[in-house]
Amino acid sequence: MDPLAPAPSQEDLEQPPVPDLAPSDLTGEQAGATIRSRAEVETVPGDKLEGTLHEIETTTLNSDGQIIKQTVKGTLTVNNPSAEDRIYDIDVMLDNIDATDIGGEHVSVDELEPTKNHKMSYKVNGKQMMTLRERLDTNPSRSQERSLSVAMNEDPGEISLELEVENMSGVELQDVVVTRPIPDVMHFAMTGGAEFDNGIVTWNVGRLNAGEKQVISMEGTIEVSTTKAIKAGQASATYRADSTLSNMMFRELDAFCRGFTYMRVREDERPDNWKCQAIFENRSSFAVDLVKLQVRMKGSDELLFDIHDVDEDVHPYGKWESEERVVMAQSEPDFTYELSYSVLPRAIQSTEGSMKLEEKKLQVLEADITKTYSTSGLRSYRAQKIQSVMTLENKGSSVINLMRITDDIPGVFDAPTQEQLTIKLDGKAIDDEQFKAELVEGVTIEKEHKSPDGMGHTMTLTVGTRGPLGLKPGKKIEITYPLNAPDPSPNNTRVDAPARIEFSAERFGPICTREPSETPSIKVIHNRRNFSAGKQAIPLGGKGRYEVLILFENNGDTALSDLYINDVLPAQFEIKDWSMKGAEGKRDDVKMTSEEGEGGLHIVWHVPMVDKGERLEVSFDIKGSGEVDAEALNRFHGVHFGDEIETDELPEVEVAEEEDSEETDEAVVEESTEGEAATEEPAVEEAAEPEADDAEESNEKESKMNWREDVLLRVMEAAGISDRDAFIEFAADYDSDDNGYLKKGELEDAAKAWNAREEADSADDDSEESDSDDGSEEVNEKLCEICGVLNPIDAKECSACKFAFI
Structure with missing residues (x-):
């Protein structure tokens, strides 16, 4: 029991x-x-x-x-x-x-x-049993796609937040609670039973029937002050159910x-x-x-x-x-x-x-923009090319996938073409299909400093047309294109070329707008080279002794570089001592070289730079024997110099040269004196006296022409032409492109035509005239002591250099 x-x-x-x-x-x-x-x-x-x-x-x-x-x-x-x-x-x-x-x-x-x-x-x-969804959008005004990028702007940007819970089971869920921390940069207005306390949004849903959904939406703003990615906060939810x-x-x-x-x-x-x-x-x-x-x-x-x-x-x-x-x-x-x-x-x-x-991260859009021109100055009335470079460096945390660029092309320039654009992403050129350029007449951004030479153009460039650009943080994209200034006028005292770049990470995301930190500005410099040059041989005591003086004075607007003063001593003479004086006294930076050549000893003095307004005097003694040729001793053999010394006002530019490659940069171009028309001065075998204000121009057409003096002399020498002034007047008709400048090819064409005309006019009389002229020239003509050009015996001044005969 x-x-x-x-x-x-x-x-x-x-x-x-x-x-x-x-x-x-x-x-x-x-x-x-x-x-x-x-x-x-x-x-x-x-x-x-x-x-x-x-x-x-x-x-x-x-x-x-x-x-x-x-x-x-x-x-x-x-x-x-x-x-x-x-x-x-x-x-x-x-x-x-x-x-x-x-x-x-x-x-x-x-x-x-x-x-x-x-x-x-x-x-x-x-x-x-249950799921939680979140829809965060940093550009709620565009409903096509949600965005998770933000732009650094002074004003707060829009942002929207939507939370959703769904019961995916067949039983009732209980004690459903959704919480979400809100970063300090975000500010939302609470709706739909949500509460905000101590930086956390709490949404007490309570019971959720089988298959039921509930949604809460909030609108707010976001303020961005750093380029680091922003942690958006992590939403969470809890629930309970009387079922497994x-x-x-x-x-x-x-x-x-x-x-x-x-x-x-x-x-x-x-x-x-x-x-x-x-x-x-x-x-x-x-x-x-x-x-x-x-x-x-x-x-x-x-x-x-x-x-x-x-x-x-x-x-x-x-x-x-x-x-x-x-x-x-x-x-x-x-x-x-x-x-x-x-x-x-x-x-x-x-x-x-x-x-x-x-947790999501909001990526920040930011970039540094630079736009530069290869020069800030242009020479007036000369066709020139410069280079425009625009660079965008991604300084944010977001990848940049699309760019829209509005670029003002001032009226002093011709409009570039899309084929001239080069776009490099991190040093590698992108495909032509990845960008598209459109040009319209007139500038868009600049309102004040415009060019008087034309209306200009606006280039609208879209980069990322075929697919996302993929410009990662820290990487650069560079846009380059040439600009041609065909005929800049001096009225372009200040011309600004601003640009504006809009870029985004998503196709429908927020847009960040930036402008270059400095707007490139360009002006036209109206400088003209103006100089005086000459040579004089003065007899000294003793037979065959002379003091030679060579003068060069820079009266132009800028300093000159690489001046070469040329002289030739007859074969029977030798140079004793020489010196050169400048504005500050004796010049020690001058180098003299000499070599035997045709006609005697060829001497060249190289002066690295001649300042604006500086006067150079070369003096030396020579001694010789035998018959003295006054013409040879007094003949000025010219100067050669490079370009102007560039200043901050006139940086180096790529000049649109039309000469053949055989022609050098050492040129004597247009010279003028203040208050008178520009005249051309010879650089070899010629002395210049531009100070003679009352000198008459030998030919109106000649005075409007420009040429390279050394090229002219070489062409004349090769063609056997000695009458310089007459040939220049004749060659003016061979300016085939009508630009007022005689190129080498045009001078050669003129020389061929000159010789052909001479042969046709005096084919039968050339030999007789040459015999009789040998005796008569000594009586009917006289030689200019300065430039060596023959003039009529009764002429009072040289037809070439205007030297006054005494």
């Missing part, structure tokens, strides 16, 4: 003995008790068999709510809450285990002592406890009639659910009792009695029975989840 069993009543003692039906006989049976609701189970007194399926979700999502990383850990727990009684032969039957790695639908536990439990861990894959995320659930949960079943048999008043009654006694602290009871008399298949799922639960230490049945037997009946019962189960299925979105 169980020592813990209560003492039997007097009525029980009077009953016949019952067969030994110990609980151990039921080991291995599955009672199959129905899983009831938690609320119903809680109304029944007594301890219950506690079975728990609890799953915890931790998920990282992208902004679209797609899973990036998910971990779901589950725990199956079977608990004995009793402080007194053990339970045994525990069976757990599960449904919907496909999403878990629990291993099988049946979990068996032999026994659990009081207050003990059994736990089993598992994992869940491929299931999602894996959808796994209990199908059955049963266990045995201390319980007894027996038959009470009493003989009726009528002999051989026996009253039989089934009794179940619960000897534990648990509530018991009677599931099935079937009783037969031994040797008979007929069921005396067939009871299924008794409505009443057997309370702790209580008992259940069936109705009485009468059985006819001559002796006391013997029974067999089948009993299924279980500790009343309390099944709990739950999930708690937390998720966070992958």
Whole structure:
């Protein structure tokens, strides 16, 4: 007898003995008790068999709510809450285990002592109960695509934030809460039940029915003060559900406890009639659910009792009695029975989840822009080419994928073509299909400092037409093109060429607008070279001794570089000493070279620089023997010099030369004196006296022409032409491009025509005239002592250099 069993009543003692039906006989049976609701189970007194399926979700999502990383850990727990009684032969039957790695639908536990439990861990894959989405847009005014770039501007930019939660399960979700920190640079107006406290937005959603969505939208501004990427904040959400995320659930949960079943048999008043009654006694602290009871008399298949799922639960230490049945037997009946019962189960299925979105970074648009011209000055009335260079360096954290450039081309220049554009990304030229240039007449940006030479043009350049440009932070893009100034006038005292660049990271993203840190400005310098030069040989004491003076004075607007003063001594003379004086006295930086050549000793003095207004005097003594040729001694052999010394007002430019490559830069070009028309002065075998204001020009057409004096002399020498002035007047008709400048080719064409005309006019008389002229020239002409040109015997001044004959 169980020592813990209560003492039997007097009525029980009077009953016949019952067969030994110990609980151990039921080991291995599955009672199959129905899983009831938690609320119903809680109304029944007594301890219950506690079975728990609890799953915890931790998920990282992208902004679209797609899973990036998910971990779901589950725990199956079977608990004995009793402080007194053990339970045994525990069976757990599960449904919907496909999403878990629990291993099988049946979990068996032999026994659990009081207050003990059994736990089993598992994992869940491929299931999602709730999702969180975020839509952040830094350019909400453009609805085509959302943007995540921001531009550094003085004024705050627009920004919008939209949060969405969706129940993707078939059960109700509870305690749904969304939180999101807001960076200091962002400012939102709270709507839709959201609260803002201590830098965090909290949205208490509460309950979310199966399949339901809820959205909250906020508008605000963003202020950018740094080029570093801005962390936008990380939204997160939590929820709870009375169901598992894996959808796994209990199908059955049963266990045995201390319980007894027996038959009470009493003989009726009528002999051989026996009253039989089934009794179940619960000897534990648990509530018991009677599931099935079937009783037969031994040797008979007929069921005396067939009871299924008794409505009443057997309370702790209580008992259940069936109705009485009468059985006819001559002796006391013997029974067999089948009993299924279980500790009343309390099944709990739950999930708690937390998720966070992958944090976004707002990339900042910023760049340094430079636009430069290869010069800041142009020479007046000369066709010149310069180079325009525009550079954009990405100083932000965002990649730049699209650029729109508005570039003013001043009216002093011709418009460039797209073919002349060169665009290099990080030193590598991009394809022509990746950019497009459009030109319209008139400048767009500049309003004040415009060129009077023309309306100019506006070039609109789009870079990134075929696809994203991909200009990464720290990299540069360079845009270069040539500009041609065909005929800049002196009225261009200041001409500005501004530009504006708009760039973005996304096609519909915010636009950052920048202008060059310095606007290139150009002006036209109206400088003219003006000089005086001459030579005089003065007899000294003693036969054959002379002092020679050579004068060169720079009366032009700028300094001159690389001046070469040329002289030739007759063969019978030699130079003794020489010196050169300048504005500061003796010049020590002058070098003299000499070599034997045609006509005598060729001497060259090289002066590195002659300042504006500086006067140079070369003096030296010569001594010779034999017959003295006054013409040879006084003949000036000219000077050669390079270009002007450039100043800040007139940087070096690429001059659009039209001469052949054979022609050098050492040229005597247009010389003029203040207040009179420009005149051309010879550089070789000629002295210049531009100070003679009242000198008449020999020919109006000649005075309008420019040429290289050294080239002219070479052409004349090669063609055998000696009459310089007449030839220049004749050659003026061969200015084929009508630009007022006689190139070498044009001079050669004129020389051929000159000789052809001479041959046609005097083909028969050339020989006779040459014989008679030899004697008459000595009488009818005289030689200029300065330039060596023959003049009529009665001439008062030289027709070439205007030297006055005494």
